[in-house]
Amino acid sequence: xxxxxxxxxxxxxxxxxKALREEGYAVDTAEAxxxxxxxxxxxxxxxxxxxxxLPRLDGWEVLERLRKQKSTPVLMLTAxxxxxxxxxxxxxxxxxxxxxxxxxxxxxxxxxxxxxxSAGQPRPNIxxxxxxxxxxxxxxxxxxxxxxxxAREYAILEFxxxxxxxxxxxxVLYEHLFDESDDTLSNLVDVHVFSIRxxxxxxxxATRRGQGYCIE
Amino acid sequence: xxIKSIRWRLQIWLAFLLVCVLSGFGVTVYQLQRVNQFKQIxxxxxxxxGALDRAxxxxxxxxxxxxxxxxxxxxxxxxxxxxxxxxxxxLHGGREFFPPxxxxxxxxxxxxxRLSPEVSALFEDTGSFYFAIWSRDRMLLKSSTNAxxxxxxxxxxxxxxxxxxxxxxxxxxxxxxxxxxDCVLAGRDITGDLNAMRRFAFWxxxxxxxxxxxxxxxxxxxxxxxxxxxxxxxxxxxxISAGNLSERIAGADTDNELGRLAGVLNSTFARLEAxxxxxxxxxxxxxxxxxxPLAVIISEAQTTLARERSSAEYRExxxxxxDAAQQMRRLxxxxxxxxxxxASQEYIQREHLDVSETTRACVERIRPLAHQRGIQIHxxxxxxxxxxxxxxxxxxxxxxxxxxxxxxxxxxxxxxxxRGENGAAIVTVADTGQGIAPEDxxxxxxxxxxxxxxxxxxxxxxxxxLAISKAIVDAHGGTxxxxxxxxxxxxxxxxxRVDQSR
Numbered sequence: 001x002x003x004x005x006x007x008x009x010x011x012x013x014x015x016x017x018k019a020l021r022e023e024g025y026a027v028d029t030a031e032a033x034x035x036x037x038x039x040x041x042x043x044x045x046x047x048x049x050x051x052x053x054l055p056r057l058d059g060w061e062v063l064e065r066l067r068k069q070k071s072t073p074v075l076m077l078t079a080x081x082x083x084x085x086x087x088x089x090x091x092x093x094x095x096x097x098x099x100x101x102x103x104x105x106x107x108x109x110x111x112x113x114x115x116x117x118s119a120g121q122p123r124p125n126i127x128x129x130x131x132x133x134x135x136x137x138x139x140x141x142x143x144x145x146x147x148x149x150x151a152r153e154y155a156i157l158e159f160x161x162x163x164x165x166x167x168x169x170x171x172v173l174y175e176h177l178f179d180e181s182d183d184t185l186s187n188l189v190d191v192h193v194f195s196i197r198x199x200x201x202x203x204x205x206a207t208r209r210g211q212g213y214c215i216e
Numbered sequence: 217x218x219i220k221s222i223r224w225r226l227q228i229w230l231a232f233l234l235v236c237v238l239s240g241f242g243v244t245v246y247q248l249q250r251v252n253q254f255k256q257i258x259x260x261x262x263x264x265x266g267a268l269d270r271a272x273x274x275x276x277x278x279x280x281x282x283x284x285x286x287x288x289x290x291x292x293x294x295x296x297x298x299x300x301x302x303x304x305x306x307l308h309g310g311r312e313f314f315p316p317x318x319x320x321x322x323x324x325x326x327x328x329x330r331l332s333p334e335v336s337a338l339f340e341d342t343g344s345f346y347f348a349i350w351s352r353d354r355m356l357l358k359s360s361t362n363a364x365x366x367x368x369x370x371x372x373x374x375x376x377x378x379x380x381x382x383x384x385x386x387x388x389x390x391x392x393x394x395x396x397x398d399c400v401l402a403g404r405d406i407t408g409d410l411n412a413m414r415r416f417a418f419w420x421x422x423x424x425x426x427x428x429x430x431x432x433x434x435x436x437x438x439x440x441x442x443x444x445x446x447x448x449x450x451x452x453x454x455x456i457s458a459g460n461l462s463e464r465i466a467g468a469d470t471d472n473e474l475g476r477l478a479g480v481l482n483s484t485f486a487r488l489e490a491x492x493x494x495x496x497x498x499x500x501x502x503x504x505x506x507x508x509p510l511a512v513i514i515s516e517a518q519t520t521l522a523r524e525r526s527s528a529e530y531r532e533x534x535x536x537x538x539d540a541a542q543q544m545r546r547l548x549x550x551x552x553x554x555x556x557x558x559a560s561q562e563y564i565q566r567e568h569l570d571v572s573e574t575t576r577a578c579v580e581r582i583r584p585l586a587h588q589r590g591i592q593i594h595x596x597x598x599x600x601x602x603x604x605x606x607x608x609x610x611x612x613x614x615x616x617x618x619x620x621x622x623x624x625x626x627x628x629x630x631x632x633x634x635r636g637e638n639g640a641a642i643v644t645v646a647d648t649g650q651g652i653a654p655e656d657x658x659x660x661x662x663x664x665x666x667x668x669x670x671x672x673x674x675x676x677x678x679x680x681x682l683a684i685s686k687a688i689v690d691a692h693g694g695t696x697x698x699x700x701x702x703x704x705x706x707x708x709x710x711x712x713r714v715d716q717s718r
Contacts, residue, residue: 009508009511009512011512011516011536011539011540012508012511012512012515015512015515015516015519015536016515018519019515019518019519019522022519022522022523053504079503079504079505079507079508079511080500080503080504099507100507100508100510100511101507101510101511101513101514101515102511102514102515103514103518104514104515104518104519104522105518107515
């Protein structure tokens with residue numbers, strides 16, 4: 001899962017990026033509105049955390065322009081908690097709204113829910129045969145037994161499970177799992193998939209030759 | 217309560233005026249009518265008195281005092297009256313010096329007075345007129361049949377032989393004493409006339425009452441119309457004061473007294489609304505500025521506590537939290553300071569000081585920071601004595617210098633000057649930075665206003681520095697101004713009153 005954080009307070013930005021990366025997300029950052037808008041328009045993110053008060057282009061403007069092209073889930077982050085502001089945020093096309101100072105756990109939960117909902121998965125558990133993925137705890141069980149996955153392995157499995165039935169290309173996987181600072185090679189995806197199959201069974205992830213991977 | 221209402225007061229005044237005007241008018245009309253009526257009656261009576269007079273004197277008398285009319289007999293012949301009495305020969309328009317009338321031989325027997333048919337007709341045909349004639353010795357010579365029994369000889373008014381009138385109950389009488397002392401009287405019962413006049417008076421009263429009622433009704437309608445916009449205004453104003461500050465009173469565009477009043481009220485409400493909006497904005501900004509470092513502290517702490525960290529990571533977290541807390545402390549101090557100035561407490565000390573010394577001290581304190589950024593500070597400090605607070609003014613100058621360093625271009629310059637000019641002490645701080653956009657210039661002394669949003673937060677500035685500077689200068693009774701040329705630099709000018717006591 002790849003997330004864009006647009007926030008002009010550098011300490012908060014740094015901290016959010018760190019917290020999200022520790023949660024297994026790939027995180028891109030932007031400090032100004034125009035910068036954030038450029039990234040949001042040119043990369044595919046699973047969610048965007050957008051501050052309202054931004055230099056050059058404020059959050060409303062970024063959101064409005066982004067909505068003309070993309071429906072990426074957006075969580076607005078602001079220090080203004082006036083009723084009017086929340087309504088405006090949601091009306092402009094924000095998917096959720098959080099007032100500073102926020103609780104980090106709440107921010108993470110809301111982000112998870114946003115990503116899940118946008119993938120058409122309202123429940124926090126995904127069952128794939130005898131494999132159960134708990135999106136909240138980020139754990140995987142096989143036939144009732146917990147299976148330990150690395151953060152990358154889990155991310156790939158989660159992404160494929162959330163896009164169940166779709167063929168996901170390596171490029172898309174790469175785009176959603178590695179952030180801009182990552183310079184890992186794309187064939188590492190194959191290595192991770194091989195490792196997942198070893199832990200959860202070969203038949204879970206199908207390979208479509210020349211196209212990508214798919215969970216049926 | 218009713219007396220306090222403008223409408224009722226107007227109504228009472230209108231009623232008062234109407235009653236005055238109507239009663240004045242009615243009384244005048246009634247009096248005129250009465251005088252005319254009596255004049256008419258008196259004229260008729262006098263005509264009859266004249267006829268009687270002529271009859272008593274025998275023969276058609278001349279107008280009194282005018283001499284005789286031309287005699288229609290042949291000249292030289294003696295004239296005779298109706299009874300064959302000889303009349304004295306006529307004089308040429310002169311006054312009659314001898315009494316006409318019966319000769320001396322007729323004095324002994326009661327005079328027989330016969331009235332010509334024309335004279336009788338004057339009384340008998342009309343019915344209501346009567347007459348009485350008395351001789352010189354107060355004997356009733358003749359009276360008409362319809363004369364009241366109690367008709368009495370009127371008192372002779374000394375001197376003139378004019379016709380007089382008198383009133384006895386409802387009887388109007390005119391009388392005249394002839395030169396010989398006879399008295400003729402014509403009278404009339406004027407009960408009918410008096411009744412007519414009374415009716416007229418009632419009619420006048422009725423008409424006056426009707427006019428009064430219509431006048432008061434019209435007045436009520438007029439005052440209602442006049443008061444209605446005022447009432448609408450007061451309703452609108454009370455709605456506005458109840459909290460709906462964005463509402464305005466309608467009708468401010470009409471060019472009349474009420475329209476102007478509405479305009480004045482609207483502009484007052486607009487200023488109030490602006491002040492409230494500014495206050496709300498300030499509160500929102502302040503809360504925003506406090507929430508941001510708070511968010512840093514909380515999320516930093518929560519991230520760090522989520523798992524075991526190395527001591528270096530803990531240290532970094534604590535430093536970040538401390539940094540954010542310090543930012544909050546600076547902000548709360550600034551807010552507190554502004555609040556003190558807002559409460560207009562006497563917050564500054566008054567002491568005699570030399571502005572150039574205060575400025576020099578500030579420059580020396582800030583020079584390392586400028587040096588660090590490769591910025592040159594040039595001073596041109598002439599001594600000027602003022603009365604003020606060294607610490608506070610130092611705060612203003614330091615703030616201006618810090619701004620000049622922050623917003624300067626790399627390797628830029630700062631020129632600081634103090635001088636006395638026309639009784640004012642002037643401190644200028646000029647930088648060679650990127651300048652301030654013209655649209656931002658009017659706002660830069662506003663609280664939390666940031667011309668360049670992208671840099672300020674990173675520089676850890678609260679957005680209150682210039683607002684506080686302005687508050688301090690204002691408290692000194694001075695002014696602070698800014699001029700800027702985008703791309704060339706910005707100059708802040710502080711003017712303070714020169715200390716006159718030395």
